[in-house]
Amino acid sequence: MIKHILFDCDGVLIDTEIVAAEVVSGWLNTQGMSITVDDFILNYTGKTFTDIIGILKAEKHLPESLDTVTIVPTLDRGIKDNMRPINGVHQMLASIKTPVSAVSNSAKDYVLEALEMLHVSEQFGGRVFSAEMVPKGKPNPAVYELALETLGLNKDEVIVVEDSVAGVTASVGAGLKTIGYLGGSHIREGHAETLEALGTSGLATNYDELLEYLQ
Structure with a gap:
């Protein structure tokens, strides 16, 4: 579960x-x-x-x-100074009842600022795991291992949403089921196949598809 x-x-x-x-x-x-x-x-x-x-x-x-x-x-x-939400993120997060955390290669203060900008800080409850909290960031799995340990969860109790090669390498390396998200404007042709080859359990090109997996 x-x-x-x-x-x-x-x-x-x-x-x-x-x-x-x-x-x-x-x-x-x-x-x-x-x-x-x-x-x-x-x-x-x-x-x-x-x-x-x-x-x-x-x-x-x-x-x-x-x-x-x-x-x-x-x-x-x-x-x-130029950060902006991905279209539909607010509706997607509002549809999720499962607890959520952020696991990022960015600095913790940066992620907290981003969550504040999105007006979803309360939903995340300060649960931010950053590469600066471990010896090596993604693609090393350490930040995901820290999240599991801190949250007191087993690998089969967690699902990850990642978009990058480094991120998927880290989460899959930590033994976690991972959905590759392809809805960002940086996604280029062939990226889906690359993430799939790294071991994603599914791919979502938009938040509607992502919700199908998460629900």
Whole structure:
């Protein structure tokens, strides 16, 4: 029996993955790296900005001396200033009676701000699990394992809603039934097949389809 639903935030509740791709790819171009929004979506969606910058440093696309601690909050601010809900999210959440939590690679304060913007903070009850709370973010399963431990739930009592390769890799890696959500504006052709290959239990292209699974 499903007792709890774990929602990713970016790309599932708020339509920020496309905003993140626009903001970060734009910044990377100012750093001398040639990258399009579609390139960013394909290769980096779902990863933390700290991990992305670390990868690009290791690949010599960015200088090792670049101050990640300074850059990441600036990128976060640019995305926060442009965050918007995915169409239909309020109606979808209002239809769910099962308790819910948010499990995200974004900072906890950012997710709480997003839930406040959506006017659903009460429904989530402060239950936010962030990559900053574990040694490694998604695609590592640690943040999902933390959520299970904290909530006192077994794997078969939880269902996850994720949209990214990193997110699905993390939730499936934690042994959790996962629905791949394809309703964000960042979703590109072939993404459904990619998530399916990673082990999703189902795919939803909009909130109506998602509710069929969740109910």
